[in-house]
Amino acid sequence: MRHQVIIAGLGDTESALEDSRSIPEMVLAAVQTALADAGIDYGAIDSVVTASVDLFDGITASNIAVTEVVGAVMKPETRISADGLAAIAHGACQIWSGAYETVLVVAHAKTSMARYQELTQWAMDPIHVQPLGVDFLTCAGLQARLLAHGDAGADRRWAQIAADRRGRASRPLAPASSVEEILASKPVALPLRQGMCAPMGDGACAIVLRGAATGAQGPVLRGIGYDLEPHALGDRDLTHWHGLERALQRACKTAELQRAYAHFDFAEPSCLFAHEEELFTAAVKLREDTEISADGGLLAACVPVVAGMSRLATATRQLRGAEDGGRRALVHGTWGPVAQGQVVAILEGTPL
Amino acid sequence: MRPAAIIGTGQTDHGRCRDDVSQPELIREAANRALADADISPADVDAVVLANMEMFEGRALPELWVGEGAFANRKPCLKVATGGTSGTSSCIAGFHQAASGLFDVVLVIGFEKHSEGHTQTGMALTDPFWDRGVASGALGNFALSISQYMAERGVTREQAARVAVKSRRNAAMNPHAHLKDANATIEDVMSSRVLAHPVRLMDMCPQSDGAAAIVIASAEHAAKLCSRPAWIKAAATRHEQPYIGDIDRRLLTMRTLRDAAQSVYARTGIREPLKQLDVAEIYEPVTYAELAWYEVLGFCAEGEAGRLIEDGITEMGGELPVNPSGGVLCANPVGATGVIRVAEAAAQILRRAGAHQIDGARTALATGYGVYAWADALILGSTP
Numbered sequence: 001m002r003h004q005v006i007i008a009g010l011g012d013t014e015s016a017l018e019d020s021r022s023i024p025e026m027v028l029a030a031v032q033t034a035l036a037d038a039g040i041d042y043g044a045i046d047s048v049v050t051a052s053v054d055l056f057d058g059i060t061a062s063n064i065a066v067t068e069v070v071g072a073v074m075k076p077e078t079r080i081s082a083d084g085l086a087a088i089a090h091g092a093c094q095i096w097s098g099a100y101e102t103v104l105v106v107a108h109a110k111t112s113m114a115r116y117q118e119l120t121q122w123a124m125d126p127i128h129v130q131p132l133g134v135d136f137l138t139c140a141g142l143q144a145r146l147l148a149h150g151d152a153g154a155d156r157r158w159a160q161i162a163a164d165r166r167g168r169a170s171r172p173l174a175p176a177s178s179v180e181e182i183l184a185s186k187p188v189a190l191p192l193r194q195g196m197c198a199p200m201g202d203g204a205c206a207i208v209l210r211g212a213a214t215g216a217q218g219p220v221l222r223g224i225g226y227d228l229e230p231h232a233l234g235d236r237d238l239t240h241w242h243g244l245e246r247a248l249q250r251a252c253k254t255a256e257l258q259r260a261y262a263h264f265d266f267a268e269p270s271c272l273f274a275h276e277e278e279l280f281t282a283a284v285k286l287r288e289d290t291e292i293s294a295d296g297g298l299l300a301a302c303v304p305v306v307a308g309m310s311r312l313a314t315a316t317r318q319l320r321g322a323e324d325g326g327r328r329a330l331v332h333g334t335w336g337p338v339a340q341g342q343v344v345a346i347l348e349g350t351p352l
Numbered sequence: 353m354r355p356a357a358i359i360g361t362g363q364t365d366h367g368r369c370r371d372d373v374s375q376p377e378l379i380r381e382a383a384n385r386a387l388a389d390a391d392i393s394p395a396d397v398d399a400v401v402l403a404n405m406e407m408f409e410g411r412a413l414p415e416l417w418v419g420e421g422a423f424a425n426r427k428p429c430l431k432v433a434t435g436g437t438s439g440t441s442s443c444i445a446g447f448h449q450a451a452s453g454l455f456d457v458v459l460v461i462g463f464e465k466h467s468e469g470h471t472q473t474g475m476a477l478t479d480p481f482w483d484r485g486v487a488s489g490a491l492g493n494f495a496l497s498i499s500q501y502m503a504e505r506g507v508t509r510e511q512a513a514r515v516a517v518k519s520r521r522n523a524a525m526n527p528h529a530h531l532k533d534a535n536a537t538i539e540d541v542m543s544s545r546v547l548a549h550p551v552r553l554m555d556m557c558p559q560s561d562g563a564a565a566i567v568i569a570s571a572e573h574a575a576k577l578c579s580r581p582a583w584i585k586a587a588a589t590r591h592e593q594p595y596i597g598d599i600d601r602r603l604l605t606m607r608t609l610r611d612a613a614q615s616v617y618a619r620t621g622i623r624e625p626l627k628q629l630d631v632a633e634i635y636e637p638v639t640y641a642e643l644a645w646y647e648v649l650g651f652c653a654e655g656e657a658g659r660l661i662e663d664g665i666t667e668m669g670g671e672l673p674v675n676p677s678g679g680v681l682c683a684n685p686v687g688a689t690g691v692i693r694v695a696e697a698a699a700q701i702l703r704r705a706g707a708h709q710i711d712g713a714r715t716a717l718a719t720g721y722g723v724y725a726w727a728d729a730l731i732l733g734s735t736p
Contacts (some may be wrong), residue, residue: 229426
């Protein structure tokens with residue numbers, strides 16, 4: 001029997017187009033909130049897993065910048081360069097292995113410090129693709145073009161998704177807009193328009209994972225699964241998120257759930273572009289009563305790297321707030337061009 | 353903690369410039385060798401952990417492009433990047449993943465292609481407010497600490513030179529090593545050019561192109577797939593404060609490595625490391641550091657490291673051979689360097705180390721080091 005992993009505490013900074021604090025200052029705020037939420041102090045942390053990407057931060061080993069504020073001095077710290085939810089996956093593995101009981105997972109990024117999309121070119125195949133100036137946005141545009149082919153209503157549907165999501169957010173990083181305004185917004189990689197893309201900002205998120213033996217209370221991380229698709233766009237079926245299907249299959253296996261019968265009350269997808277929400281729902285085959293992106297999701301406010309962890313934070317709040325407690329949530333993260341990396345987590349609330 | 357074991361290792365032939373291969377091809381070379389050594393196929397791999405410092409090649413999220421070379425396509429794959437300890441920390445990450453019950457077989461691959469970037473530039477991209485203007489990288493940091501070390505412990509240039517000679521002589525028996533010279537002399541080292549006083553060229557590790565891989569299996573699979581697996585008996589990581597000035601006499605005290613070693617020794621019943629360990633593969637970025645680590649790792653008392661090297665205790669035929677592979681001084685593809693330490697320690701237990709095999713090796717220590725004084729320590733053994 002695998003140890004149960006509890007989401008014992010969470011803290012995040014409010015996503016902002018530009019957070020005037022330094023990276024360590026942002027992270028410190030998130031960590032202090034998460035520790036207070038879990039009712040523990042730094043001394044209770046056995047291990048830290050951080051998520052960050054050096055080139056986005058402009059620092060070699062950007063976890064050096066946060067070693068002190070995450071409390072990793074004279075402690076184990078592992079830095080995962082991927083979406084924060086992948087760092088959660090590794091933190092859970094550390095508890096499941098029996099190595100540690102309490103793991104602090106932290107993700108951070110500051111897109112205001114650099115031109116994010118231009119930096120993403122440096123993640124593309126440097127021999128065949130990068131010289132063409134292709135970045136993650138271009139890749140998403142190519143995918144959207146493929147999906148819209150022969151589908152005259154696609155751009156209006158995507159505009160509707162973006163308008164809905166942004167409309168339900170309390171503080172979106174891009175102003176709420178109507179479908180018509182989104183369809184008239186600046187073309188960025190046609191058929192994608194500015195209004196269909198997640199607005200990028202700065203932020204940090206910290207989550208405390210604890211083994212059940214600690215007596216911690218909170219939603220249970222039942223399953224984790226992740227996947228890396230091939231890099232070359234031509235090697236992939238861009239009309240489906242097969243990587244997500246595989247990741248979910250693995251997560252269901254970990255959670256000992258039958259994939260075909262797994263129902264989710266809440267889904268928190270990481271959709272950087274409106275068309276990705278259609279890819280998400282097709283891949284996970286949600287029932288109609290599943291609530292998607294309760295707080296507007298990434299289409300309202302997105303901090304790269306933090307993205308999947310911010311979804312976990314939202315799902316945790318949903319489960320904590322659910323009246324009967326015993327609900328299930330699907331949390332999703334991606335990284336790389338057209339979601340090359342996919343990660344999902346299955347969370348369950350504690351029945352009251 | 354559930355047990356897990358290393359059942360195969362593979363390395364590229366490391367060198368200054370492997371311009372015959374791309375990064376994914378370099379990785380594939382190591383991966384193929386590790387899978388062949390473990391006698392398994394790519395389909396048997398459940399998950400992949402990569403290690404690399406992307407700024408050294410000027411890349412972002414390199415696993416996206418090189419994943420195919422690592423047999424990671426359509427599989428769970430994560431990249432660990434923690435500076436110099438990336439390699440050892442990725443091995444520990446693979447260990448935790450295999451022990452978690454999530455995966456049966458995990459392939460860990462570290463790689464670096466320094467020839468495609470500029471290492472000093474990468475290393476200088478530190479704290480923009482306090483460190484970047486100094487741009488000291490590894491060398492300046494070591495030079496400061498080593499001067500303190502020599503002054504306090506009486507270590508001599510000649511004793512340090514003996515470490516370089518041992519390293520190159522051992523490397524001559526290692527087909528994968530970058531720098532090898534069976535005939536290197538103390539005079540060669542002491543007359544090589546000064547990089548930053550007191551560090552000379554032959555005291556310092558090189559920048560190499562290379563990749564290294566290990567195959568880790570969960571306990572049940574390890575027993576099935578390998579007649580004599582190298583069991584990972586204990587692992588520990590310690591990180592440190594980032595500013596050089598915050599830790600007095602950092603190289604001497606190296607409290608992170610000391611604490612990590614004490615942790616793994618305690619969990620494996622090691623009280624006298626010099627006697628109880630059969631072999632050690634330690635991450636020595638510079639000759640003087642190997643001497644300092646002898647003291648920190650408990651191989652000798654403080655101030656006795658010079659005697660240890662002079663008496664040949666850590667030579668191939670000595671009581672505790674240290675770095676039979678030639679160590680970091682003879683091959684340093686940073687993301688791979690820590691994996692090489694673990695792979696070499698595992699190969700000794702697996703009895704597959706070839707010409708630099710230590711007869712009867714049953715207990716091995718592998719360590720990792722990063723310039724910010726981060727440390728990893730692992731104990732491998734022939735029994736679970």
